[in-house]
Amino acid sequence: MRTIEERLEEHKQDMSTMQAPPELEGRLRHALEATPARKKKMNRAATWVLSSTAALLLLVGTYQYPAFAYYGSMLLNKIELSSLSFAEVAEQGYGQTVNKSKTLNDGTVITIDGVIADDNGLLMYYTIDRTDGSVFTDNGSFRYGVNHIHGFLTDSDPKEGNGNHSQDETQFEGVYKFEPVSPFSRTLTVTFSEWLENGKRATYPISFKFEANKAMKSIVKEDIAQAIPVDQGSVHYDAIIASPTSTIVKGHYEMKYEGAPRFPARTSLYVNGVEVKSWGMRADHSGPKGSPAFELEFDVLPTDRVKTIELVLNNFSGYQKVEKPISLASPSDQSIRIGDEKLWIRSVTPTASGYDIVIARKQFTLLEKEHVSVQAGGKTVPVSSISQSRPWDLKNGNILREQTYSFKTTEKPELLLLNEFHYIKTYDKSVYIPVNSP
Incomplete structure (x- = not known):
């Protein structure tokens, strides 16, 4: 170049x-x-x-x-x-x-x-x-x-x-x-x-x-047109425009559901193997057929001798379907692995109206009310209320979030029925952009 x-x-x-x-x-x-x-x-x-x-x-x-x-x-x-x-x-x-x-x-x-x-x-x-x-x-x-x-x-x-x-x-x-x-x-x-x-x-x-006399092209202006498959859809990277003021990457999401993803894609940019500082993201619905679109802004390229450009999808919305019920027989502070994620059943406590179950998880792991129930006395009992989340400090540098899930049942819950949950999933997948010398 x-x-x-x-x-x-x-x-x-x-x-x-x-x-x-x-x-x-x-x-x-x-x-x-x-x-x-x-x-x-x-x-x-x-x-x-x-x-x-x-x-x-x-x-x-x-x-x-x-x-x-x-x-x-x-x-x-x-x-x-x-x-x-x-x-x-x-x-x-x-x-x-x-x-x-x-x-x-x-x-x-x-x-x-x-x-x-x-x-x-x-x-x-x-x-x-x-x-x-x-x-x-x-x-x-x-x-x-x-x-x-x-x-x-x-x-x-x-x-x-x-x-x-x-x-x-x-x-x-x-x-x-x-x-x-x-x-x-x-x-x-x-x-x-x-x-x-x-x-x-x-x-x-x-x-x-507005004067017109000393124009120059951008350092890099390339169509990307590459996609990375993710849970429930794909993340598409459409184009990159790099100039001496900033570097812009445009893309969109194609998901199996309507609306924007629960969590935006976190993407890193590497030029000649060197990571370029990110300045954030803007989002709208300007993608194909009104699909959710995004625009990533990075710092200026670290060099004008561009040999390789790599985009890395670090993390994005993840979806986990839970096939097996979770035993509530021995609650503890030991984690339970489900796919790539972990949950903690901290306690199962009787109350005046039923039972409270304290469940801990990572901050952006979402257990939604309609997908949480228990099996008690041979019956399926839906959750009646969920408390606000509160921190649980593991004293090892990690702070999780815990919530109390209340169930109206006179029988002690035996199994936690968790149909699905959403979380921030690590992907670490790359697309490589061909650089055309002018």
Whole structure:
């Protein structure tokens, strides 16, 4: 695989000969007017967790993506984005400087300092300066918000953000990551918001020119189209997009039941045998035929010389059918193995209304009421109530959860009838992604 520096030099040469037709936007806009508007995505919440690395822009089709700057190997070396202000970025010659401001009625100034974008999103650096002698109150970070970005063929929601106050608390300096913007947008409008003292919410749009001149592709952009079989279905990994700001893996679930899995898949990413830090998961129902889908976000790739990419499904929802009844003759703190899991029958105690059975299990092993009963005096007796779970400390570093299951019977229970249960199952299965050198 060629290095990023080699591709950058080649890309600069291509840029001198490639240019989008001037009438392209008009043709696209005309076509768009005849197309039904797409449904707005439901999740508009911004999660205040961002630690990534900066940045780069997308190349779409045969036309150059509006780009700002390519971050070379110096900035790709694990520098956390939250530790960089845009001034620090600009000092090294990277990013598009914007410097567009809006002054509010009380004199507060909101400024978009600069932006950077790539296949996985757009990063916006901004500052909020309070008027002289005024500081951010305790809830100042929540008073001002960032909503979305609009532009030609663009309606991008914020995904995550981070920021800090100055020492004198007169300035807030932040960065937000948005969904990718359209490659054909020439002007972008960011909408900021403020909660006023009267409880109403004011909005402040700020528009700026979106430049299109220095685009680059992502480091890796591959279809995966591989699945791992699991209990009651399969986990599908659809695509991976790796750029100098983050690495995104998209996938979906195909299960034998409706709805989302009880527990999401925990997946690890390895590049050239080195694990890449995970930043979390987002889920929705955008998979095939509305099936549950997920999007995994990882750190930037540790190298641009990608030889191998491996995804490992560490654990996921497990299903265990219980074929044999469990004896209640000798309750103890000794475990009972059922498939890959263990249960503990700690006690069987008579009560005024029947019998209580204390059962312990791992935190995410679910024994549901409709699948729990006992055999007592030759009859099957369903559970009448289940207590809240409480910790059981084994004093060896393991803390389990126990609950009391009550049964209304005058006969002492002989057998626990447990039809099935769900739990987090270890899979440790891999898919290997072929890497195509550009």
